Amino acid sequence: MALLTFLGAARTVTGSKYLLETAGSRVLVDCGLFQGLKPLRERNWHALPVAADSIDAVVLTHAHLDHCGYLPRLVGQGFRGRIFCTPGTADLCRLVLPDAGRLQEEDARYANRKGFSKHSPALPLFSEADAARALTQLQPLGFDRGVTVASGVQVSFTHVGHLLGAAAARIELDGGRAVVFGGDLGRYDRPVLRDPAPVARADVLLVESTYGNRTHDADDGGSRFGEIVRETVGKGGKLIIPSFALGRVEEVLYWLRQLEEDGSIPRVPVFLDSPMAVDALQFYASRAGELDEEFHGNGKSLAQFVTKRFESVASPRQSKELTDSSDPSIVISASGMATGGRVLHHLARALPDARNTVLFVGYQAPGTRGQSLVDGARHVKIHGAMVPVAARVARLDGMSAHADAPEILRWLRHFESPPAITYVVHGEPPAMDALQALVGRELGWRTHAPEYMERVEL
Secondary structure (H helix, E strand, O other), X not given: OOEEEEOOOOOOOOOOEEEEEOOOXXXXXXXXXXXXXXXHHHHHHOOOOOOHHHOOEEEOOOOOHHHXXXXXXXXXXXXXXXXXEOHHHHHHHHHHHHHHHHHHHHHHHHHHHHOOOOOOOOOOOOOHHHHHHXXXXXXXXXXXXXXXXXXXXXXXXXXXXXXXXOEEEEEXXXXXXXXXXXOOOOOOOXXXXXXXXXXXXXXXXXXXXXXOXXXXXXXXXOHHHHHXXXXXXXXXXXXXXEOOOOOHHXXXXXXXXXXXXXXXXXXXXEEEEOHHHHHHHHHHHHOHHHEOHHHOOOOOOOHHHOOOOEXXXXXXXXXXXXXXXXXXXXXXXXXXXOOOOOHHHHHHHHOOOOOOEEEEOOOOOOOOHHHHHHOOOOEEEEOOXXXXXXXXXXXXXXXXXXXXXXXXXXXXXXXXXXXXXXXXXXXXXXXXXXXXXXXXXXXXXXXXXXXXXXXXXX
């Protein structure tokens, strides 16, 4: 008998963690942080239902923090097994995990200095040293290659788009049963990343539902993006684009280059103010063979991502100078939901000025500053101060790296036969419920949306 416990991404879009237990093994599939609303973030401090040192292996679908960010804490609690992932995921984990550890330590020091924590002393969830140890346990595995990760448990990875290295994890158990963890499903017919590859068979399937109740805007060849750039520059303003450092920056830059080349937008300075995004861009360039076909054969060139007046911002001093400048420009900076990072300094200066535009290009989780702005907030708190919102706030859902409902259905139709059960995960309840209804109506499949900490027999 095998058991599956939903430790995260159950009736919520964050904190992906699934504990798979067989007669002789324990494998954790994804090891993500909860983000967004405080009650969710507090779950990061909850004890797992099993001891960390009793877990034999971890399998990662990709390197976003809501899928890998809990790894340093797991290692700090005693996990000593290997962490299986694709080479691209390993590359990006080497960027995000040490950075997450530094931020945890900085937040704890700040809380102690200001005395606003109810804990004395305030402690970080994990340290940079924990993150460094976690990196030594990474075990890269190429796509479409099976390997035994624990007794009676074999894993192989399949491309799903979404992010460099992102994969669906197919786990075969003794007896031939196949459990497929879909991870975050990418888009079809989009630039930069490959289309999701089909998976032929699963006895049990976990599928994300981030946009299970949405259909993305039709691809307009960057037309609306170009319109926003032209209008902002025409008013003498700055365009601030909060962007996820991993994955979204590449498509934003790709479209800016295409629009500039065909004369749809003026040649204004484009600044990438995110050291992590600059490093990630190098990994995308070096792994062009894993990207969309138009990138194949480009070697390690960054040419597909760089506009004529592109500049990466390295130092905090450069970032401050850019923040203080009012010259028309495009600034791409993390974080994508405006929850932290350098983009907050840009927002604090840009939001009060009606000439400026803030453009969101990805999912905004409930409880985040990005969601408040998208919902029309007239003031937002940044660095302890209330900032008035006079700037235009726009959103482009077409750049989302998550499949929408029709795209999820398109991927599901590739299965040769229906899974015995499909678990709908990684979504807010309205999206989950809508996707369940859609899959039942269109495919006739048996589905279930599990609750947090629910445990099921496979």
